[in-house]
Amino acid sequence: MPNLRDVCRYIRSKNAGPFWVTIDLFFKDEESFRKYHASEAISPPRIAEAYGVDPALVKYFAVDNLNVVKISFPRKTPQGGVVERDIHQGQQYVRLLSIELT
Amino acid sequence: MNPMKQTVNVLVPVGQLGGGIRAEEVANGIAWGAHAIAVDAGSTDSGAAYLAMEMSKNSCAAVKRDLQILMEAQARARIPLTIGSCGQAGGDAGVNWTRDIVVELAEELKLHPRIALLYSEQDKRVLKEKNAQGKIQALPPPHPMTDALIDSCDHIVAAMGAEPYIAALDAGADIVLGGRTTDTAVIAALPLMRGSGAGAAWHAAKIAECGALCTTDPARGSGVFLRIGEDSFVVEPLSTGIRCDTYSVSAHMLYENSDPFRLIEPGGILDVTAARYHQLDERSVRVVGSRWETRPYTMKLEGAAGGPFQTIMLIGIQDPSVLANLDRFHDRMLAALHGRVSRSIGEGVDYDISLRLYGWNAVSGLPVSSDATPPREVGVLFVATAPSQEMATRIAKTCNPYFFHFPLEAGTELPSYGFPFSPAEIERGRVYEFELNHVVAVNDPLELVRIEWVKRFDAKA
DSSP states (O other): OOBHHHHEEEEEEEESSTTEEEEEEEESSHHHHHHHTTOGGGSHHHHHHHHTOOGGGOEEEEEGGGTEEEEEEEOSSOTTOTTOSOTTOTTGGGGGTTOBOO | OOOOSSOEEEEEOOSSTTSOOOHHHHHHHHHTTOSEEEEEEEOSTTOTHHHHTTOOSSOHHHHHHHHHHHHHHHHHHTOOEEEEEEEETOOHHHHHHHHHHHHHHHHHHTOOOOEEEEEOBOOHHHHHHHHHTTOEEEOSSOOOOOHHHHHHOSEEEEOBOSHHHHHHHHTTOSEEEESSBOTTHHHHHHHHHTTOOHHHHHHHHHHHTTGGGGSSOGGGOOOEEEEEOSSEEEEEESSTTOOOOHHHHHHGGGTTOSOSSEEEETTEEEEOTTOEEEEOSSSOEEEEOOEEEEOOOEEEEEEEEEEEEEEEEEEEEOOHHHHTTHHHHHHHHHHHHHHHHHHHTOTTOOOEEEEEEETTTTTTOOOOOTTOOOOSOEEEEEEEEESSHHHHHHHHHHHHHHHHHOOSSTTSOOOOOBOOOSSOOEEEEEEEEEOOOEEEEOSSTTTTOEEEEOSTTOTTO
16 A cells, blocks of 8 residues: 555645644645545544544545645644644644555 | 736735835736735734734835835836735734834835725724624634633734725725735735625635745746636736746645635635636636625634743754663653752742754654664754743753753763853743634624824825
């Protein structure tokens, strides 16, 4: 089974306002998108687990004209708090790179 | 080139005022028939400190430089200039800061614009009344609104829609300086006022809000040009050397949005589910099918509060034995530092120490897999958080010898890690957080907005 990084040409994460994070998975091509966009490995429950957030609040969108999956969820700690590690959340996608798609 | 008969054309010179406007791009947009220049000057992205401390991320010099290009273009072309979220956070202080720069420039350039100021900083008393009337609603992740939460904020702003800009433009403003505004509203205002389709106007504004970010080569351009019609719009880069394509334009709906199809604005929702993107020519893209759904009018509240204080220290470590045992080193050092604080300062102090190992796991905060290769070096950031700056610094000073000389194994010689600064401790100030994630319902889009005019250039005043 491929890793997420093998089937995407670009993956990014970014804050969407102070309380949300959004992750965009740009699949390599239509074929990769079709094959893997609904993979259980990137489903809301699994994303919730990876980021320690409430699965009920994870939003998942398949944007088929762009071969993109967008996943958004509330930040675990508010932006700029006492133990802030990544104000823009721009590095938080990295933990998804090597997840195995099923 | 343009399939639409009558369009309202908006020149968006850059994604953020102060970000580096290019004079040649602005000249292009004016030559192409711009009816307005619109730009956003702020964002919450850089954190709550800017709202709480009433300061801008951009320097006065950078904002003045950009404003000079825009004010000269505005005066020459006699088209309005609208600027949203002035001074970064869009509080009253940010509007006044920008106003002062604009007034200074007007004097230097011998210009006489009619300047409207839109203030949207909120009175806590008014918000408490709104809350008592059930007019304030929490957004997900929900956090109930209380008087105490309102009181905890240093400053609270409400994000304006297009209506206050339209009111100012209707009253003859040449330049509108707005407080906190949605990124899109400041761009959509003139098209909406002149009768463009709401779906097209809001979608165009969303695509253009970050300037050249919707082009194929954002590093080589700053702004974009919009032609907005009744049911479609065209976007192209202001720089002739770069392009917009259907991918670069449609992908921008993903950017910093939690939902790629629906964007919530003060008086409605932009829905781009049915939008279609067509390559019009090599450089421009035409978009059709954007829809606008009118909703009860609400304004998003942003409130920032100052919390505890922090003092930081930094070391670099290349010692291979430490690098091969980083997690153990971290845990032992943290325990030693807490022990040191409790012995020298005593119990009962509300404080926190965090050690962040840059080069190991500082950015994620997650455990590192046991088979990971040791890094070549790490930087360790020490962060003491306490109720006062004095206490945070006292904790840092107390920890100083342990932090710089803590051995991996107890009972061995004391190492000296690489520390770059003297004095070693750096007072970082307060921790600031956004406290509000709520919307307030209003009876009228101007209910919570104050419009004022700069008198000195107003010939009619």
